[in-house]
Amino acid sequence: xxxxTLRPRKIRILVAKPGLDGHDxxxxxxxxxxxxxGYEVVYTGLHQTPDMIAAAALQESVxxxxxxxxxxxxxxxxxxxxxxxxxxxxxxVLVFGGGIIPDEDVxxxxxxxxxxxxxxxxxxxxxxxxxxxxxRPKHEVA
Amino acid sequence: xxxxxxxxxxxxTAKLVxxxxxRASARLMRDLDDNRPGAVEAMRLLYPHTGRAYVxxxxxxxxxxxxxxVDALIDLYRKQGKRVGVVAVDPSSPFSGGAILGDxxxxxxxxxxxxxxxxxxxxxxxxxxxxxxxxxxxxxxxAMGFDVVIIETVGVGQDxxxxxxxxxxxxxxxxxxxxxxxxxxxxxxxxxxxxxxxxKSDREGADRTVRxxxxxxxxxxxxxxxVEIVRSVATNGxxxxxxxxxxxxxxxxxxxxxxxxxxxxxxxxxxxFAQVREHVFDTLRRAIDEALESxxxxxxxxxxxxxxxxxxxxxxIQAITSVPSLR
Numbered sequence: 001x002x003x004x005t006l007r008p009r010k011i012r013i014l015v016a017k018p019g020l021d022g023h024d025x026x027x028x029x030x031x032x033x034x035x036x037x038g039y040e041v042v043y044t045g046l047h048q049t050p051d052m053i054a055a056a057a058l059q060e061s062v063x064x065x066x067x068x069x070x071x072x073x074x075x076x077x078x079x080x081x082x083x084x085x086x087x088x089x090x091x092x093v094l095v096f097g098g099g100i101i102p103d104e105d106v107x108x109x110x111x112x113x114x115x116x117x118x119x120x121x122x123x124x125x126x127x128x129x130x131x132x133x134x135x136r137p138k139h140e141v142a
Numbered sequence: 143x144x145x146x147x148x149x150x151x152x153x154x155t156a157k158l159v160x161x162x163x164x165r166a167s168a169r170l171m172r173d174l175d176d177n178r179p180g181a182v183e184a185m186r187l188l189y190p191h192t193g194r195a196y197v198x199x200x201x202x203x204x205x206x207x208x209x210x211x212v213d214a215l216i217d218l219y220r221k222q223g224k225r226v227g228v229v230a231v232d233p234s235s236p237f238s239g240g241a242i243l244g245d246x247x248x249x250x251x252x253x254x255x256x257x258x259x260x261x262x263x264x265x266x267x268x269x270x271x272x273x274x275x276x277x278x279x280x281x282x283x284x285a286m287g288f289d290v291v292i293i294e295t296v297g298v299g300q301d302x303x304x305x306x307x308x309x310x311x312x313x314x315x316x317x318x319x320x321x322x323x324x325x326x327x328x329x330x331x332x333x334x335x336x337x338x339x340x341x342k343s344d345r346e347g348a349d350r351t352v353r354x355x356x357x358x359x360x361x362x363x364x365x366x367x368x369v370e371i372v373r374s375v376a377t378n379g380x381x382x383x384x385x386x387x388x389x390x391x392x393x394x395x396x397x398x399x400x401x402x403x404x405x406x407x408x409x410x411x412x413x414x415f416a417q418v419r420e421h422v423f424d425t426l427r428r429a430i431d432e433a434l435e436s437x438x439x440x441x442x443x444x445x446x447x448x449x450x451x452x453x454x455x456x457x458x459i460q461a462i463t464s465v466p467s468l469r
Contacts, residue, residue, distance in 0.1 A: 010266070036238045040240060041243065044247060048250070059260055088165075
């Protein structure tokens with residue numbers, strides 16, 4: 001079978017809520033929207049530690065991890081997840097997220113390796129568009 | 143031309159899987175699911191190393207507590223020192239093709255245990271309660287050296303019974319209060335059960351459900367295999383050791399019995415039949431899709447009513463079967 005006739009890969013995204021806050025509505029809305037866009041969304045639920053998230057991302061071989069953080073602990077949790085992924089040899093998994101995150105932190109987080117931050121008010125379509133631009137092309141070469 | 147060939151890549155992957163490498167194994171699972179070249183070649187190499195794990199299928203009504211039962215079983219097997227792989231299947235949306243795979247939520251406490259590997263799969267349009275790739279993904283876990291592989295199906299209706307052909311022991315989970323005729327587990331589902339679980343058995347009506355199930359089992363022919371009924375409250379682990387013990391008794395009665403050694407048991411035959419058929423279908427399905435794509439002119443002629451669909455189908459079949467190798 002030739003490369004040209006291969007069907008496109010199914011994009012797989014892990015959606016997780018690290019930390020202690022219990023506000024999972026946003027994460028659920030995003031999970032639903034990504035599923036509606038045709039992606040397979042592994043949803044792990046509340047109170048995940050960075051290591052739990054990284055372990056799940058590896059076992060599920062996802063393209064990206066989306067984190068929803070409402071607790072204000074984003075400056076700790078995002079880098080911790082990125083480190084945990086690297087520690088398990090999965091540094092190529094993109095990390096994006098959303099939640100209550102002040103403007104001044106967004107740039108800092110991107111410097112720390114977070115691929116994208118979607119702020120309150122961002123539409124789910126923006127997330128889908130970002131995935132299409134940043135993840136879909138990777139599958140076309142691999 | 144320095145890039146490694148498919149066969150070299152497959153050999154490298156197989157070696158990593160046999161060494162228990164999580165990343166390589168997870169990637170192979172994805173390649174199997176996405177139908178990538180090389181994945182089948184790796185499986186060919188891994189096949190001789192499979193067949194050791196005890197493959198347990200868990201099926202039942204939506205909301206019966208399948209994931210919670212799986213979680214409790216993982217806990218029990220881990221306490222016995224066994225390594226556990228899980229393949230959890232959820233439905234894909236027939237409209238978007240997407241899926242929300244949420245079975246891990248109930249199994250969170252095992253997330254960072256290296257002795258547990260949980261993989262979520264979406265059905266991707268496959269009927270029967272499993273995805274096309276389920277048996278291959280279970281085989282990868284087997285080759286990785288997991289002692290027990292648990293396959294959790296989607297919440298089933300009345301004919302999602304594929305799990306029978308994949309698992310050594312099929313466990314059907316139900317709950318009290320689904321109606322006096324036990325609607326959801328009549329016919330097909332009851333017939334596939336090797337072990338029946340009445341979960342949430344602290345609820346009202348549990349005795350009646352057990353009684354109804356017992357009656358239904360009594361209506362089977364005399365020579366039918368025994369089916370044990372176990373009560374559980376999976377959320378607190380109650381009844382799970384009884385469940386594992388019932389599974390173990392079934393296992394030892396079945397293909398692992400000394401007298402079954404080296405013989406073609408009905409279950410082995412059924413499993414082999416399903417595996418071979420699935421791969422034949424798969425190869426043909428791809429060939430059909432390719433042929434349809436490359437012969438768009440035929441389809442257009444049918445669309446314009448210049449050709450009837452029967453003749454168009456004949457012509458496509460000619461084209462497909464004349465290809466020396468379908469792959």
